[in-house]
Amino acid sequence: MPDLPFDLTDPRLAAAAWSRIVEAPDPAAGALVAELGAADALAWLCSVAGGRSSVGERRWRESVARWAPRLDNLDIRRELDTLRALGGRLVAPSDKDWPASLADLGVNQPFALWVRGRVPVLAVRGVAIVGARASTSYGQHVSAEMAAGIAESGLSVVSGGAYGIDAAAHRGALSVDGTTTAFLAGGVDRLYPTGNSALLEAVAQAGVVVSEVPPGSVPSRNRFLARNRLIAALSSASVVVEAAWRSGALSTAGHAAALSRPVGAVPGPVTSMASAGCHRLMREQGAVCVTDAAEVLELAGGAGEHLLEDRSAPTGLLDGLDPLASRVLDALPARGSAPVANVARAAGLSVSEVRSALGRLELGGTAERVGGSWRRQRRREPRRG
Amino acid sequence: MPDLPFDLTDPRLAAAAWSRIVEAPDPAAGALVAELGAADALAWLCSVAGGRSSVGERRWRESVARWAPRLDNLDIRRELDTLRALGGRLVAPSDKDWPASLADLGVNQPFALWVRGRVPVLAVRGVAIVGARASTSYGQHVSAEMAAGIAESGLSVVSGGAYGIDAAAHRGALSVDGTTTAFLAGGVDRLYPTGNSALLEAVAQAGVVVSEVPPGSVPSRNRFLARNRLIAALSSASVVVEAAWRSGALSTAGHAAALSRPVGAVPGPVTSMASAGCHRLMREQGAVCVTDAAEVLELAGGAGEHLLEDRSAPTGLLDGLDPLASRVLDALPARGSAPVANVARAAGLSVSEVRSALGRLELGGTAERVGGSWRRQRRREPRRG
Numbered sequence: 001m002p003d004l005p006f007d008l009t010d011p012r013l014a015a016a017a018w019s020r021i022v023e024a025p026d027p028a029a030g031a032l033v034a035e036l037g038a039a040d041a042l043a044w045l046c047s048v049a050g051g052r053s054s055v056g057e058r059r060w061r062e063s064v065a066r067w068a069p070r071l072d073n074l075d076i077r078r079e080l081d082t083l084r085a086l087g088g089r090l091v092a093p094s095d096k097d098w099p100a101s102l103a104d105l106g107v108n109q110p111f112a113l114w115v116r117g118r119v120p121v122l123a124v125r126g127v128a129i130v131g132a133r134a135s136t137s138y139g140q141h142v143s144a145e146m147a148a149g150i151a152e153s154g155l156s157v158v159s160g161g162a163y164g165i166d167a168a169a170h171r172g173a174l175s176v177d178g179t180t181t182a183f184l185a186g187g188v189d190r191l192y193p194t195g196n197s198a199l200l201e202a203v204a205q206a207g208v209v210v211s212e213v214p215p216g217s218v219p220s221r222n223r224f225l226a227r228n229r230l231i232a233a234l235s236s237a238s239v240v241v242e243a244a245w246r247s248g249a250l251s252t253a254g255h256a257a258a259l260s261r262p263v264g265a266v267p268g269p270v271t272s273m274a275s276a277g278c279h280r281l282m283r284e285q286g287a288v289c290v291t292d293a294a295e296v297l298e299l300a301g302g303a304g305e306h307l308l309e310d311r312s313a314p315t316g317l318l319d320g321l322d323p324l325a326s327r328v329l330d331a332l333p334a335r336g337s338a339p340v341a342n343v344a345r346a347a348g349l350s351v352s353e354v355r356s357a358l359g360r361l362e363l364g365g366t367a368e369r370v371g372g373s374w375r376r377q378r379r380r381e382p383r384r385g
Numbered sequence: 386m387p388d389l390p391f392d393l394t395d396p397r398l399a400a401a402a403w404s405r406i407v408e409a410p411d412p413a414a415g416a417l418v419a420e421l422g423a424a425d426a427l428a429w430l431c432s433v434a435g436g437r438s439s440v441g442e443r444r445w446r447e448s449v450a451r452w453a454p455r456l457d458n459l460d461i462r463r464e465l466d467t468l469r470a471l472g473g474r475l476v477a478p479s480d481k482d483w484p485a486s487l488a489d490l491g492v493n494q495p496f497a498l499w500v501r502g503r504v505p506v507l508a509v510r511g512v513a514i515v516g517a518r519a520s521t522s523y524g525q526h527v528s529a530e531m532a533a534g535i536a537e538s539g540l541s542v543v544s545g546g547a548y549g550i551d552a553a554a555h556r557g558a559l560s561v562d563g564t565t566t567a568f569l570a571g572g573v574d575r576l577y578p579t580g581n582s583a584l585l586e587a588v589a590q591a592g593v594v595v596s597e598v599p600p601g602s603v604p605s606r607n608r609f610l611a612r613n614r615l616i617a618a619l620s621s622a623s624v625v626v627e628a629a630w631r632s633g634a635l636s637t638a639g640h641a642a643a644l645s646r647p648v649g650a651v652p653g654p655v656t657s658m659a660s661a662g663c664h665r666l667m668r669e670q671g672a673v674c675v676t677d678a679a680e681v682l683e684l685a686g687g688a689g690e691h692l693l694e695d696r697s698a699p700t701g702l703l704d705g706l707d708p709l710a711s712r713v714l715d716a717l718p719a720r721g722s723a724p725v726a727n728v729a730r731a732a733g734l735s736v737s738e739v740r741s742a743l744g745r746l747e748l749g750g751t752a753e754r755v756g757g758s759w760r761r762q763r764r765r766e767p768r769r770g
Contacts, residue, residue, distance in 0.1 A: 023712070023733025065735030069726060142655055220715045222732075267652030267664055270527055270676035279652055282667065282674040289667040289674065291655035327408070330605045341454060347607075348408025350450030 004046060005075050014038035015092040017076045018111035020214050021045075021067050024226050028063040030107030038092075038111065046071065079114075079214035082189055086215075088116040097122055104259050105233050110212035116188045117208035121179045126158040127300050128235035129172075130228075130252045131165025131242040136274050139165055139242035142266055144172030146239065149293020151178020155300070156207060158183065158235045160227065161200055163193060165241045165249070170203050180207040181234065185227040186219030187211055225251055232256035237300035239264035239290055243277030250277050257285060262299045264290035321364070324349065328357040329366055329376070337375035389431060390460050399423035400477040402461045403496035405599050406430075406452050409611050413448040415492030423477075423496065431456065464499075464599035467574055471600075473501040482507055489644050490618050495597035501573045502593035506564045511543040512685050513620035514557075515613075515637045516550025516627040521659050524550055524627030527651055529557030531624065534678020536563020540685070541592060543568065543620045545612065546585055548578060550626045550634070555588050565592040566619065570612040571604030572596055610636055617641040622685035624649035624675055628662030635662050642670060647684045649675035706749070709734065713742040714751060714761070722760035 006013055015038040022029040033041045047053045049068040055061045080090060091097050091113040099122045102109050115122065127150050129143055143165045147157040151173035159166040161182035173180035182203045184192060188211045191197040203209055212230060213223060225248065232238050232255035240263070243249040253263045265287040268275030281287035290296050321329065331347035331354075332338065338346075344354045358374050361367035368377040391398055400423040407414040418426045432438045434453040440446045465475060476482050476498040484507045487494050500507065512535050514528055528550045532542040536558035544551040546567035558565035567588045569577060573596045576582040588594055597615060598608060610633070617623050617640035625648070628634040638648045650672040653660030666672035675681050706714065716732035716739075717723060723731075729739045743759050746752035753762040 021733075026733075062735060062738075065737060066733065069730040069736070070733065072730070138654055138656070220712075222712045222715055266655060267660070267667075267674070269523055269654055270651060271523070275652070276676070279674050279676050282652075283680070289652070289664050291661070291664050295668070327605075327607045330607055345454040345457070348406075348411075348451065348455065350447060351454065352450060353447075 003050070004042075004071070006077050008043050008046065009039050011037060011039045011094060012090060012092045012112075013076055013080075014042045015094075015112040016080060016090055016214065017042055017074060019114070019212055020074060020076055020079065020217075021070045022111065023222065024110060024212055025105075025108035025229065026063075026066075027107040028059065029067065029111075030109060032063075033111060034107060076214065079187075079216060082215040083114055083116075086116055086189060088114065088188060089119055091115050091119060091122065099123055099234055101126075101235075102230070102233050105229065108229060110230060113210050113212060114188050114214055115208055115210045117204035117210075118179075118206070119208065121156055121181060121208045122210065122234075124154075124156040124179055125300075126156040126181060126235040127296060128158040128231045128238035128252060128256070129165070129169035129241060130159055130231060130238065131240055131249045132244055132247055132274055132277070133162050133164040133166075134244070134274065135164035135168070135242045136268075136272060138268060138272070139266075139274055140168040143168035143241045144175070146241070146266075146293045146296055147172030147180070148176045148178070150296060151180065152176050153293070153297055155236075155297075156181050158231055160185070160224075160231060160252075161192070161196055161203070161209070163196065167196055167199055169241075170199060174202055174206055177206070182207070182209045183227055183231045183234070184209060184211045184219065185213075185223040187213055187215040187217040189215035190219075192219050224248060228252040229255040232261060233259060235261065235300075237262040237264060237296065239266065239296055239299075240278050240281060240287070241266045242268060242272075242274040243281075244273055245276040245280060247277045250281065253281055253285065253287060263287045264296055264299050266290060321366075322357075322360075324353060325357045325360050325364075328354055329361055332367060332374060332376050334376075337370045337373035339373050343374060388435070389427075389456070391462050393428050393431065394424050396422060396424045396479060397475060397477045397497075398461055398465075399427045400479075400497040401465060401475055401599065402427055402459060404499070404597055405459060405461055405464065405602075406455045407496065408607065409495060409597055410490075410493035410614065411448075411451075412492040413444065414452065414496075415494060417448075418496060419492060461599065464572075464601060467600040468499055468501075471501055471574060473499065473573060474504055476500050476504060476507065484508055484619055486511075486620075487615070487618050490614060493614060495615060498595050498597060499573050499599055500593055500595045502589035502595075503564070503591070504593065506541055506566060506593045507595065507619075509539075509541040509564055510685075511541040511566055511620040512681060513543045513616045513623035513637060513641070514550070514554035514626060515544055515616060515623065516625055516634045517629055517632055517659055517662070518547050518549040518551075519629070519659065520549035520553070520627045521653075521657060523653060523657070524651075524659055525553040528553035528626040529560070531626070531651075531675075531678045531681055532557030532565070533561045533563070535681060536565065537561050538678070538682055539563075540621075540682075541566050543616050545570070545609075545616060545637075546577070546581055546588070546594070548581065552581055552584055554626075555584060559587055559591055562591070567592070567594045568612055568616045568619070569594060569596040569604065570598075570608040572598055572600040572602040574600035575604075577604050609633060613637040614640040617644060617646060620646065620685075622647040622649060622681065624651065624681055624684075625663055625666060625672070626651045627653060627657075627659040628666075629658055630661040630665060632662045635666065638666055638670065638672060648672045649681055649684050651675060706751075707742075707745070709738060710742040710745050710749075713739055714746055717752060717759060717761050719761075722755045722758035724758050728759060
């Protein structure tokens with residue numbers, strides 16, 4: 001057993017090797033690599049797996065038993081060659097392009113990222129837009145609109161490259177020439193699902209397609225779930241657009257919440273099973289109801305950034321009126337006029353309150369005096385200079 | 386000025402008179418009646434308004450000036466005759482049918498209720514279902530469904546008798562022979578809006594139509610807003626089904642919140658302006674997202690009542706499996722079989738972990754041994770006895 005056929009002391013090769021050996025997340029492996037560094041940790045693993053040194057503690061023995069089977073025939077240079085042939089690049093934690101936000105994952109941080117596309121996009125602040133594969137046209141529409149708005153503001157739309165909501169999110173970002181990040185569960189050599197391969201090629205042009213597992217790795221169920229933690233960790237906020245009551249998309253929200261990152265959910269018809277998971281997130285997990293890109297940016301934004309404009313500015317006829325004046329205006333007869341005493345009785349106000357309110361209404365051009373009585377004034381367009 | 390033409394010492398007549406004199410809510414009138422009782426408060430008002438005694442404090446002078454205009458020609462017996470002719474009944478705070486929940490309004494409590502229909506329904510615990518007149522067919526559907534579920538559980542569906550969401554709520558309750566309460570802004574002699582008069586007649590058969598203003602009172606804008614506090618106060622919870630960004634229905638929610646009663650909002654498509662107010666309630670006012678009658682009953686319910694059944698009971702193939710077993714099952718080849726060592730490498734687990742998981746999968750009937758290898762077992766229907 002192993003003496004690996006490549007330079008064990010190269011930290012980037014070692015990081016790549018760990019991403020092949022370990023089925024992430026594996027806190028023991030994360031702790032070991034954090035403690036010793038990828039190269040020394042790998043040398044230690046080869047030494048104990050090869051029987052040249054022994055492990056005392058039981059939990060380490062169990063871990064080594066879990067990692068050792070993948071040391072057989074391991075030559076990470078082959079996977080790196082595959083990546084290079086696709087124009088891709090390995091990004092290790094020591095590289096300047098490594099996304100700082102992944103550090104919040106602690107021992108569950110990935111060992112390396114296998115990246116196709118514009119590597120610097122990894123460092124762009126991201127917002128995750130995720131959701132069901134079995135989405136409705138409503139959900140796809142909202143996903144694309146939100147993603148476009150987010151991308152237009154300069155953030156990267158992070159998603160999982162799946163059918164449905166994910167694909168619509170990537171497309172929305174691309175539609176405004178924005179940047180977007182597709183985090184795949186399998187290797188980036190195999191653009192999965194196949195039906196999205198043209199879309200994912202386009203993502204790799206304008207943004208990045210990235211995975212924590214080397215080329216050749218299949219996208220297993222386990223890796224889909226593990227991948228969701230990376231989508232959440234790369235993003236300032238995660239938004240679920242559509243999700244069934246039990247849906248993988250909810251796991252991304254769970255990871256975001258575990259990282260204390262804000263979670264948004266898009267409401268939909270209660271009659272749509274595709275929105276049931278979103279409503280559940282709001283009810284049970286405290287997800288914030290978000291209805292457009294501006295609200296998502298507010299959710300993701302730091303203090304003062306992306307503040308929503310006030311939508312409650314007065315617009316209606318009665319909006320500028322104080323409650324008393326509004327009551328008096330309502331008490332004026334629909335047709336004809338009435339003396340102050342009658343208006344007071346109708347409004348349930350004193351004569352002096354009514355007089356004062358009528359004065360204000362007169363100034364505002366909504367009531368007028370006719371002899372000793374008062375009537376509504378038909379609203380005129382303000383004159384133009 | 387006034388010596389009123391009816392027995393000033395009859396507390397029920399006096400309560401009825403106050404409901405005519407005062408444009409509610411009027412905290413000063415509420416405090417006065419609470420302090421002196423309706424009859425003595427009325428005698429005092431007649432005395433000071435008639436100049437037979439004087440008022441010292443300025444705030445009381447202003448209040449009297451507000452109330453006095455409606456003492457002219459006041460004879461509340463006429464309105465009571467109108468009500469009786471319609472088969473209705475006055476309910477005063479001293480009556481046993483007076484709804485106790487209104488006491489939470491304090492000085493803004495109504496002086497009397499003018500009721501048509503089955504008076505005891507007033508004491509049935511209520512849930513308010515309110516919303517926009519300009520509703521969509523989606524909103525009307527949800528309103529009717531929720532109301533039916535609430536009425537079936539024995540609660541009364543409280544609403545405002547308006548077109549749209551309110552009407553659908555009343556109809557939903559009637560459709561299951563439930564009870565429902567329509568709180569009108571104007572007098573109960575005039576079933577407003579006219580287009581809903583047949584519906585409101587039906588409400589008066591199965592439940593109650595009620596108002597705090599006497600017959601003959603017009604449903605002014607001011608009274609609509611005032612009426613909303615009564616809908617909220619009569620209900621254990623208030624739910625807004627559809628509402629525009631700025632909508633009167635939101636005022637009911639505001640009153641419920643002010644009374645520390647729970648507020649629910651029904652989500653809808655973010656593309657629907659008719660749901661914008663509901664989403665706003667969730668975002669800005671902490672309204673709870675509710676999607677069906679069971680969730681509304683949970684919101685309204687006391688401890689232990691109407692608890693939701695757990696919807697997360699396992700249903701899928703992998704649901705009962707521990708994460709390790711699920712990973713091992715995924716690592717088994719789709720076709721054919723594989724030795725334990727290969728499964729361990731594919732799963733990223735140790736050989737002993739895989740052996741133990743395969744044992745559990747075999748017991749569960751999802752994996753089986755073939756010689757020295759393992760394969761997936763096609764799922765069979767459980768045999769019936």
